[in-house]
Amino acid sequence: MSTFDASTLIYVIQIVIGGLLVGIGVHFVPVGGAPAAMAQATGVGTGTVQLATGSGLTGLISAGLMMSVTDNILLIVLSGAVGAMIMMDVTMIVGNWVYIYGVGVPPVAAKVDYDPITKDPQPPYISPGTVGHGVPTVSFVSGTIGGLMGGAGGSLIYYALMNINGVSGLSAFFAIGIFVVNAVIASYNIQGTIEGFHDPKFKRIPRAVKACFIATLIIGIFAVLIHGGA
Amino acid sequence: MSVAAGGGASKIDKTKLTMYGLGGGILGIYLAHVLNMITGTGYFSFLAGLGAIAAVLMGADAVRRVCAYGIGTGVPSIGMMAMGMGLVAAMFGLAVAGVAGPIIGIAIAMGFGYFVGMLANKIIKMNIPVMEEVLMSLGGAGAMVIIALSVVISGQIGYQDMLKDVIFTGYIAIVFIAGALAILQPFNANLGPDETQDRTLVLAISTGGLAMFAAGIASLVTVGVGGAVLTMLIAAVIWLKAFLWYFKLVKRDSAGVIGTGLLHEGGL
Numbered sequence: 001m002s003t004f005d006a007s008t009l010i011y012v013i014q015i016v017i018g019g020l021l022v023g024i025g026v027h028f029v030p031v032g033g034a035p036a037a038m039a040q041a042t043g044v045g046t047g048t049v050q051l052a053t054g055s056g057l058t059g060l061i062s063a064g065l066m067m068s069v070t071d072n073i074l075l076i077v078l079s080g081a082v083g084a085m086i087m088m089d090v091t092m093i094v095g096n097w098v099y100i101y102g103v104g105v106p107p108v109a110a111k112v113d114y115d116p117i118t119k120d121p122q123p124p125y126i127s128p129g130t131v132g133h134g135v136p137t138v139s140f141v142s143g144t145i146g147g148l149m150g151g152a153g154g155s156l157i158y159y160a161l162m163n164i165n166g167v168s169g170l171s172a173f174f175a176i177g178i179f180v181v182n183a184v185i186a187s188y189n190i191q192g193t194i195e196g197f198h199d200p201k202f203k204r205i206p207r208a209v210k211a212c213f214i215a216t217l218i219i220g221i222f223a224v225l226i227h228g229g230a
Numbered sequence: 231m232s233v234a235a236g237g238g239a240s241k242i243d244k245t246k247l248t249m250y251g252l253g254g255g256i257l258g259i260y261l262a263h264v265l266n267m268i269t270g271t272g273y274f275s276f277l278a279g280l281g282a283i284a285a286v287l288m289g290a291d292a293v294r295r296v297c298a299y300g301i302g303t304g305v306p307s308i309g310m311m312a313m314g315m316g317l318v319a320a321m322f323g324l325a326v327a328g329v330a331g332p333i334i335g336i337a338i339a340m341g342f343g344y345f346v347g348m349l350a351n352k353i354i355k356m357n358i359p360v361m362e363e364v365l366m367s368l369g370g371a372g373a374m375v376i377i378a379l380s381v382v383i384s385g386q387i388g389y390q391d392m393l394k395d396v397i398f399t400g401y402i403a404i405v406f407i408a409g410a411l412a413i414l415q416p417f418n419a420n421l422g423p424d425e426t427q428d429r430t431l432v433l434a435i436s437t438g439g440l441a442m443f444a445a446g447i448a449s450l451v452t453v454g455v456g457g458a459v460l461t462m463l464i465a466a467v468i469w470l471k472a473f474l475w476y477f478k479l480v481k482r483d484s485a486g487v488i489g490t491g492l493l494h495e496g497g498l
Contacts, residue, residue, distance in 0.1 A: 180314035
């Protein structure tokens with residue numbers, strides 16, 4: 001077992017911050033779930049965990065790549081954040097192509113009357129019987145912020161763990177483990193679907209912050225005690 | 231989205247299933263370890279695979295119990311969370327407790343599960359009465375599947391061997407995702423008002439067999455061809471038997487669907 005000293009405490013704090021970033025980041029990602037897969041709700045048509053894991057893993061890869069050339073925490077976290085943002089944006093834009101050119105619906109948000117960013121009116125474009133479809137501008141921007149936070153959080157966890165055990169495979173999968181737990185807790189908080197930061201459900205963030213904080217703290221304490229076999 | 235995913239009555243009691251799952255999983259892991267050590271071979275790795283299937287059964291039943299409430303996030307999320315908690319706990323147990331590692335790891339995973347379930351009910355206010363108990367089973371099942379499949383690959387429990395054979399080689403990725411799918415797929419494929427426990431659990435045996443088969447392929451280079459082929463062979467037989475059984479149950483349960491014939495004129 002690794003010894004528990006001041007630097008370990010800092011790593012635990014880093015892991016907790018990482019977990020919180022993931023938990024909050026999920027609230028920004030436009031997750032539409034099954035209804036969105038049928039173009040009947042705004043957002044990308046899949047679950048939170050799939051979206052968060054996809055962008056989180058890409059973030060980990062880019063963070064890991066950066067970590068192989070430098071140990072500057074800022075560069076590593078930024079690299080992870082950019083990786084996750086790219087993945088999230090690619091998912092949203094390709095999803096939009098399918099919605100626009102395949103299904104034939106305009107991207108529209110149902111939870112607001114005017115898009116907070118473009119100021120475009122939304123209700124006229126909502127197909128009857130649906131609650132929006134596609135990824136409108138506000139959701140896209142929100143999703144990009146979500147990718148940033150998720151990627152930064154994931155790579156912060158990875159960075160902390162790498163400094164403790166030095167085994168990339170172990171650190172990466174622990175990071176994924178902690179990442180998934182926080183993403184699922186956050187997605188329970190939004191009951192599976194959210195449009196972005198303009199969605200009324202976004203106001204539930206404090207509850208997720210509390211839950212993710214406690215959960216990450218407990219799991220993080222165990223994670224930092226695992227050595228890399230050296 | 232709060233549509234309850236349905237689910238029929240349980241024929242097999244949850245306590246019984248949890249006991250069998252825990253007992254079978256731990257027994258499989260230790261038998262594989264001890265027999266491999268005594269004989270100095272890797273032929274008994276398949277026993278850990280059987281343990282993994284027992285753990286998958288326990289996990290799949292837990293998934294069906296909680297998802298019947300309609301958790302709103304899709305079935306996969308809870309399976310992935312089980313593996314997330316299970317992985318950290320399993321590795322902690324193996325790293326600090328040596329041979330007692332699996333038991334410690336599984337116990338900690340169950341603790342994580344109970345705790346996260348409590349957070350979900352108390353702070354997130356999901357108000358699902360079985361959440362704590364189910365996540366406890368799921369965390370334990372996740373840790374057990376990870377340890378059992380890792381033992382299939384490395385042939386024993388030792389943390390150093392586990393690092394060398396499972397982590398450094400990257401097989402942990404296969405263990406993680408194959409184990410998660412084995413636990414979440416059975417209910418995900420069967421959910422609906424006509425879901426029956428036996429059909430879901432039989433599919434769990436089949437997905438567990440597939441996960442065991444994947445671990446068997448991974449063990450080709452680690453425990454040697456003999457042990458790996460034995461694991462794969464047994465896994466393939468289990469999968470085939472379970473899948474045929476599952477197919478029979480699908481036909482049994484679908485007998486309730488009756489043809490109505492063509493719609494008559496003006497029927498629409």
